[in-house]
Amino acid sequence: MQGALTRYRIIAWIVGVVLxxxxxxxxxLKYLADNPVVVEAVGPAHGFLxxxxxxxxxxxxRRAHWAFGRMLLVMLSxxxxxxxxxxxxxxxxxWVPAEESVKSPV
Structure with a gap:
């Protein structure tokens, strides 16, 4: 579960920054300066990411057993x-506080 959460957190930040x-x-730049270079370079990268x-x-x-609607909302974000x-x-x-409380002995 921790690996899936870490992967999600990393890619969420990358997608957010690229967007x-x-x-x-x-x-x-594309619409005000008529220069589509950044959109042509970053657009496909964002699509792949x-x-x-x-x-x-x-x-x-899947690992966290989310409802389908919650999964879609997180995907659309x-x-x-x-x-x-x-x-x-x-x-x-x-998820992080729940996992930390399990690890602590008292």
Missing amino acids: LALVVVGMP FMVYLIATFDLS GTIPFLSFWAERKVSRE
């Missing part, structure tokens, strides 16, 4: 800027 780069830098994010989310949801960071924090806070 922000795409939206904050690439889209204004988003698929990895979907796989990591599915793996975590990778499509909205800043939401992947919030979802990662929410998921992490749910």
Whole structure:
């Protein structure tokens, strides 16, 4: 379970940062400066990384026995800027304290 959570946390941050780069830098350059270079480079990378994010989310949801709706909401959070960071924090806070309390002897 810890490995799936770690993989999810890493890819959630990567997808979030790449999506922000795409939206904050690439889209204004494309539509305001007529320079699509950033979108052409970062867009396909985000698409590939988003698929990895979907796989990591599915793996975590299967191990954590999430409801189907929750899994879909966490998956969709990778499509909205800043939401992947919030979802990662929410998921992490749910699982990390529970695991730490099991490890402590008293």
